[in-house]
Amino acid sequence: PPPSLSLSGSLSLFLSFSLILLFSLSPHLPPLSTPTSLCLSVCSFDNPHTLYLCSIELKFPYMVLLASGGHCSIAIVLSAKDYVVLGETLDDAPGEALDKVARELRLSRLPEYDGLNGGRAIELAAREGDPGVFRPTPIRSKVRDCNTSFSGMKSQCKKQILRAIAEDENDDDSLPVKNYQNFAASFQFYVIRQIVQRVARAIVFSQRVFPDVSYLVASGGVVCNEELRLRLGQSISSFAPGYRLIFPPANLCTDNGVMIAWAGHEYWKAGVAPFEDLGAVRYEPKLPIGLNISQRVLEAQLRTKVNRFWQVETIFS
DSSP states (O other): OOTTSOHHHHHHHHHHHHHHHHHHHOSOOOOOOHHHHHHHTTOEEEETTEEEETTEEEESSEEEEEESSSOEEEEEEOSSSOEEEEEEBSSOOHHHHHHHHHHHTTGGGSTTTTTSOHHHHHHHHHTTSOTTSOOOOOSSTTOOSSOBOOHHHHHHHHHHHHHHHHHOTTOOTTSOOTTHHHHHHHHHHHHHHHHHHHHHHHHHHHHHHOTTOOEEEEESGGGGOHHHHHHHHHHHHHHOTTOEEEOOOHHHHSOOHHHHHHHHHHHHHTTOOOOSOGGGOOOOSSOOOSEEOHHHHHHHTOEEEEOTTSOEEEEEO
16 A cells, blocks of 8 residues: 555545446446455466466465465465465464564664665574574464464564563664664564474374365565475475475565466356446455455464474374
8 A cells, every 4th residue: 555545544535436437437346356366366367176386287276375464374275266265364474473573673774784675684684693683472372273473573582682681781773773784683583383283283183074175375575585495395395295386476575466366267258247236346355355254273282383393293183
């Protein structure tokens, strides 16, 4: 959204513009959402049951990880219009948490980070840091579901940063916080670790409940993070070698007009009915992707452990 507008203001503005465009060109508008559009943005359908992505044949159903500034969901995509949610964020999305920590670290004060989003700045700063410096209290580590939570970890990191600022007699607010690389590396490490752990549990659950699933598509702005891509690949290959991990091109991982247009095209092909009364169309800041069965995942009590080599070491039923 434009910097001067809130999310609600941006949605209202863009909806009004879209309706004006539709009234002048076409009266057909299917119900669309950012999460489902991200799920489909990398796909080009050859027929209603098969899609092709990067020369890889990908068939329904498949698993999707959506990690961005507004979402963190793990779901099974049954078709272009049917989704089953295994887990989602309970508070902050990972991209939102990374942005806030980047601001606390004052990374934009350095020219190499100026103009970058917080997640990208954290990723670059982390390459020079030690991820073992900041060790937050484990968040929901004993809760065996696929839901994520980044708010508590963000708050713990913020307290550590403020303490470091208070203890630094030479702190200059025109520069980043002292040892900012270590804070960046540590926070990124624990964000990625939580996502990897939840995805591992989702795969174990899907192997039992959705045995036909053998692909994981990871999308969303946070998935542009190279460290996350590496660790996801390492963990999945360690215990589910039959799973194929697919990353869309970076320009299709973030919110874009192509994904919305393509999702509308696929909804039309799948027979999703457009709104009958465009004057009654409204926006929803948070729209559920599909049926949420995260409680069923919790009841399965699947224990997954990711070791220091990013391997899923043990799984207990």
